[in-house]
Amino acid sequence: MNPTTDYFQIDELLTDEHKMIRQTVRDYVDKEIMPIIDEHAHKHIPIPNLMKSLGAIGALGPYIPEEYGGAGMDQIAYGIIMQELERGDSAVRSAASVQSSLVMYPIFSFGSEEQKRKYLPKLASGDMIGCFGLTEPNHGSNPNGMETKIKDAGDHYILNGAKMWITNSPLADIAVVWAKDEEGVIRGLVVERGMDGFTTPETHNKWSLRASATGELAFDNVKVPKENIFPNIKGLKGPLSCLNSARYGISWGVIGAAINCYEVALKYSLQREQFGRPIGGFQLQQKKLAEAITEITKAQLLVWRLGVLKNENRATPAQISMAKRNNVHIAITIARELRQMLGGMGIMGEFPMMRHAANLESVITYEGTHDVHLLITGNDVTGINAFV
Ligand code: TGC
Numbered sequence: 001m002n003p004t005t006d007y008f009q010i011d012e013l014l015t016d017e018h019k020m021i022r023q024t025v026r027d028y029v030d031k032e033i034m035p036i037i038d039e040h041a042h043k044h045i046p047i048p049n050l051m052k053s054l055g056a057i058g059a060l061g062p063y064i065p066e067e068y069g070g071a072g073m074d075q076i077a078y079g080i081i082m083q084e085l086e087r088g089d090s091a092v093r094s095a096a097s098v099q100s101s102l103v104m105y106p107i108f109s110f111g112s113e114e115q116k117r118k119y120l121p122k123l124a125s126g127d128m129i130g131c132f133g134l135t136e137p138n139h140g141s142n143p144n145g146m147e148t149k150i151k152d153a154g155d156h157y158i159l160n161g162a163k164m165w166i167t168n169s170p171l172a173d174i175a176v177v178w179a180k181d182e183e184g185v186i187r188g189l190v191v192e193r194g195m196d197g198f199t200t201p202e203t204h205n206k207w208s209l210r211a212s213a214t215g216e217l218a219f220d221n222v223k224v225p226k227e228n229i230f231p232n233i234k235g236l237k238g239p240l241s242c243l244n245s246a247r248y249g250i251s252w253g254v255i256g257a258a259i260n261c262y263e264v265a266l267k268y269s270l271q272r273e274q275f276g277r278p279i280g281g282f283q284l285q286q287k288k289l290a291e292a293i294t295e296i297t298k299a300q301l302l303v304w305r306l307g308v309l310k311n312e313n314r315a316t317p318a319q320i321s322m323a324k325r326n327n328v329h330i331a332i333t334i335a336r337e338l339r340q341m342l343g344g345m346g347i348m349g350e351f352p353m354m355r356h357a358a359n360l361e362s363v364i365t366y367e368g369t370h371d372v373h374l375l376i377t378g379n380d381v382t383g384i385n386a387f388v
């Protein structure tokens with residue numbers, strides 16, 4: 001018997017630092033997340049103190065330089081952290097990816113020195129929670145159509161509009177918001193909780209990512225000081241660059257969810273007997289396990305190579321789209337298929353498959369849907385843009 005989920009010995013490609021951070025995050029998930037996640041998902045409530053505990057293990061902004069509170073790690077380390085967190089639950093990985101890739105990354109990459117010093121250390125420690133507002137009620141896959149606007153009013157901007165489906169908006173202290181100026185150019189700015197006219201209504205009744213808070217961002221003539229705008233970016237490539245980082249993290253993260261399902265199903269298949277023998281001895285059950293470990297292995301090799309390219313600043317957005325699309329697809333397929341291996345028990349909260357499968361319905365939709373990523377690959381290989 002070979003129960004490994006490192007079938008091609010990718011561990012040999014990791015540094016001691018990678019393995020150390022993996023062990024730290026794995027221990028955290030086993031101790032802090034696994035015992036409570038089912039209850040929080042059932043009750044549809046966020047995990048208490050999550051951001052501070054993620055900050056304490058170095059999971060927030062791990063690739064941001066140390067002088068701004070990050071850990072200065074490489075992209076493979078970031079991926080490994082996402083993988084271990086999503087082994088626990090996609091809600092936990094979502095919290096870390098939004099804070100790291102969608103809030104800290106744009107502040108670090110596009111922000112002024114004052115903005116970096118003001119926000120990054122608190123975001124890294126989890127003392128401050130951030131969210132990212134790109135999607136709007138009428139503009140999801142096509143963010144370029146956004147209607148949220150800023151108007152120059154001397155020493156400040158007046159912000160009006162609404163964002164929808166925003167991870168952590170009900171908990172956030174700050175929001176990185178993308179809006180069009182009077183010339184129709186997309187700009188990014190930091191909106192702080194407490195600014196008059198800024199509200200964050202919660203979205204209730206989700207069947208997916210139930211341990212994650214999701215909400216809206218509503219702006220009614222919000223006065224945002226000029227020093228809160230990002231000076232160093234204009235246009236849609238601003239938010240899309242943040243998505244490159246988050247989509248990369250998701251490509252790693254979902255492997256963690258798939259591994260959790262695989263390990264549970266393999267163990268169950270060796271213990272559960274029907275017709276006088278373990279169900280793991282039946283060919284049809286072996287097919288499910290063999291296909292799952294094959295797809296996990298292919299996904300691991302894909303993200304490892306992508307991480308190397310990313311470390312060298314050579315990863316293209318199209319490569320990242322391919323990895324996000326493929327890996328979420330294999331993870332959701334594994335969760336659904338391996339749930340069946342547990343029979344009736346597979347629908348119970350004691351086992352993680354239903355929760356992972358339901359979470360992955362969000363993951364296959366957010367950060368660009370499965371079909372949008374296919375069209376990005378289609379555009380890349382043909383040179384013909386199917387969006388216009
Ligand atoms: P298009 O004309 O192709 O491009 C406009 C400008 O952007 C540049 N660009 C990129 N830059 C960096 N990274 C990328 N991935 C880029 N893709 C495009 C492009 O070069 C161009 O630059 P320039 O200088 O010429 O102006 O744009 P388009 O309007 O045709 O749209 C393309 C499309 C559909 C691929 C894009 O808009 C898209 O990806 N749509 C999906 C939307 C999406 O992913 N939304 C995610 C919202 S955030 C979220 O879901 C968080 S979930 C968090 C969690 O809980 O984990």
Ligand code: FAD
Binds near residue numbers: 098131
């Ligand atoms: P639509 O764009 O309306 O798409 C509907 C369907 O049409 C999809 O199947 C899509 O693939 C298809 N479609 C659209 N255009 C095309 C096309 N050209 N060709 C073929 N098919 C097409 N956004 C944020 O900004 N910040 C967040 O923190 C955030 N968190 C989220 C958390 C959750 C739990 C969820 C569910 C979403 C979150 N989102 C967030 C929003 C997410 O990015 C969008 O839901 C996603 O981009 C899709 O947009 P939409 O829901 O408006 O679907």
